[in-house]
Amino acid sequence: MHERYRDRVDFQTVYIREAHPLDEWQMDSNVKDDVCYRQPKTMQDRVSIANDFVKRFKYGVPLAVDAMDDPVEKVYAGWPERFYIIDARGRIVYKGEPGPFGFHPEEVEAWLARYAQQPVAQSRGRAVTQQ
């Protein structure tokens, strides 16, 4: 998705507190996939795990880390995973449900596909209220 639309849309991954750390609610899949981390207690730890993630998946989408008191996550209710689409005027035009069951990249992709069909002059600076 990022590769396809990065020339017209900005992406920002927000790395937040762990969903299934081994000292809280670890899932069997964490063990199976060797993704076993404690809930970080310091910014350094959180940044370190975020870097592990980027390296492991060769993650090319821009990614930055929420501070330890989770200021951005608290405002956006992003835990454990969530999508938002912000239009060119800064308004929220899509707010996904929280994951895992509400996390639907295909809905975001559908929005992007519709957006990409618009001529560039039309799409810039205009709110696109498609959902």
Added chain:
Amino acid sequence: MLKKILLVAGGLVVLAATVIVVKIGPSNIIGMIRYDQRREGDLKVGDIAPAGMLISLDGRAQVPLLKSNTGRPQILVFGSFT
């Protein structure tokens, strides 16, 4: 008659709950009760997206959550490795 119906209904509920617990797993049920922090949040479609600051991957710089004055939409994706 009503008592029988209630008993059967109650039994079915207990059976369904047992199947759910076995299927999901007791540790996941406990995890959900203790650690599930999913929230709807206050933001709604149509709201102005609040600004914020993040920390760069090298841990040294602040990065704005939202790019400004680009004339482009932005996708935010929240998540973690685990």
